[in-house]
Amino acid sequence: MLSRKGLIPEDYLLTRLAEDVLQPKFKAKQGKARFVAKNGACNVAHTNIREQGRFLQDVFTTLVDLKWLHTIIIFTMSFLCSWLLFGMIWWLVAFAHGDLDQRGDDFVPCVTDIHSFSSAFLFSIEVQVTIGFGGRMITEECVSAIIILIVQNIVGLVINAIMLGCIFMKTAQANRRAETLIFSKHAVISVRNNKLCFMIRIGDLRKSMIISATVRMQVVRRTTTEEGEVVPLDQIDIHMDNPVGTNGVFLVSPLIISHVIDKDSPLYELSAPDLLHEDIEVIVVLEGVVETTGITTQARTSYVSEEILWGQRFVPTVSEEDGMYAVDYSKFGNTIKVPTPCCSAKQLDEVGGIAQFKLKEGVTLRASVRRRRGTMAVRRSRIESQ
Template sequence: MFQFFQKRLREYLAARRIQRTRLVTKDGRCNIEFGNVRYRNRFVLLMDFWTTFVEIRWRFVLLMFITSFAGSWFLFGLLWYWIAKSNGDLRWQDPPQNHTRCVDNVHGLTTAFLYSLETQTTIGYGGRAITDYCGGAVTLLIVQSILGAVINCFLCGVILAKISLPKKRAKTITFSEMAVICPKRDSLCLRIRVANLRKTLLIGSQIYGKLLRTTVTTDGETIILDQVNIDFVVDAGKDNLFFVCPLTLTHVIDKASPFFEMAVDTLHMQEFELVVFLDGTAESTSSSCQVRTSFIPLEIQWGYNFLPIISRTKEGKYRVDFSNFSKTVPVATAHCAYCFHNEKGHHHHHQHTGVENQGFEVIDIHDQLDGTKM
């Protein structure tokens, strides 16, 4: 039992260490913070107040929603109390019987607060109403009505904008947990699987990648987070994808690829982070969104390929089995990219039955290979 918990603790600490060292998390968030920012630069965030309010956390939006309304009700309640006091309307001032009030039935702080709330929310219970005796009360009524409408429109706009943020659409795009390196059509390729969990399409989808690593130039300069472009394609190209079913992104490892110098026994000793981006426009809202994830060397399997997940039912419908979305199966693969391109006999590999599923045959992929790996 102790060894079991010790193993779990080591796995947890290793996962936390990996989470801290990567720039982009698996769900697309950037692990970066800014330090020593001048106060005047922080003030610029308030100048762009709309973006600031839209991007803050929900807990602060709800707090701002509550404090804005309750605070304005209380502030104007104090003003109504001051007007009533100035006119001698309060109960402790003992007004005469023929006294004309500025607001009927406002004779204390509580009733002033209730009248402020009823005025700003346009609720009329019939008990308290303004008279035409006090000009200041009429002016205050106009000011509170306008300010209440502004607060209502602004906060409702912030909440609506946060609900409809394009990044929420990005949550329904998922990448495979692992990337694989295997032969594909006489080329050694790095492959990643991506799926759209909604039936609505992403219009004009584009895919690309960045390899982040620390490099040292010939002049001895150390470049942290040096970015190298990684081109990804699918069978139909890399732009304007028909993203109706899961796609497998492919990067050909040729002499121009940064993966060309790597091998199966040196891959996991490398220090890099592969960040993959998918840009598109949501079909239902016409809003642009970007999905991103990252892979570190420990999340790249050399000599594996993805299991098929698309099949055709007997009724003629196409079925996607997401239980095998990230599952992989070992395939015969060259030891390194140089071996694959230069040594005879490494240009071909053995096919496992059903891995490609080229004819979209009716298959039961749960009963396929026993050597699958997540």
């Protein structure tokens, strides 16, 4: 029975809070590479790409994908190169017009107070960053100088727009929001509603919600087609049984996402002993729209066969305290053992389902108990006769 102040059964309260203490320690198999890492990074290296020019056709995305150090270097060099280029142009204009020579008071230069390349470079900086110190200015003497002034202003605005937009996109990337979307360290397989289910737990640490959140699962395994073609990374979609009954999830508190292992599931023929030797990887993808920014975010993780616990289920994390629901994230990944058949879902269907399996197990158990009782009675009679 559930108490009024707590939604957690009392037998769960005896479990420890540390997830790593509860779970057995597994070592990854040697030679088995993950397709998706636990943090969501894809373990794929792109090599022998001959058409490198395709990246330059989408310069903005390429700049956003670069590391921060490379972005800052490009940001600095773009401004320095533009200042030096137009500084050289202003110096050439002044040299062609004769502004560098000493003239009388009636001489009107193209740009005032330009006497060397250093002064032309300083004037280029003042024009592009719209800083006017009052010493150097353009006059009406040269039409070419006016045209260069317009061109430099346009170039400066374009560089500012591209680089500031690139920095904004790097700071507001969707993967930053995915850092607070968490997955359970292990997946579990147990009986739920008289069906064998594959389950994981997801949660959101922020109070701002993920709108229209959806969860997708795929099984990545090595398969062979009927024609003998070997597919090293065959991605098979598996159907999700979301707790809210629709394609979207209301991720205001941690949810257990389950997959019913039926005849259409790629895990249909998988049993507990097979899980120890099967090289499979289950990829979980959580997508949604960030409520505060409106940017679509995606969080990913994966579970290999060593991280799938057979015959366990998750401990509840939600309790009612003082008229509101509280979530204890220290129990987020905790599991307990539950009675679960070690056979596959296919074998369960062959014997008539989980209900018939429990019935047969109960009959076998009662028969064994009766045999034990009969043996004990025979032993007692022999002792009494002696």
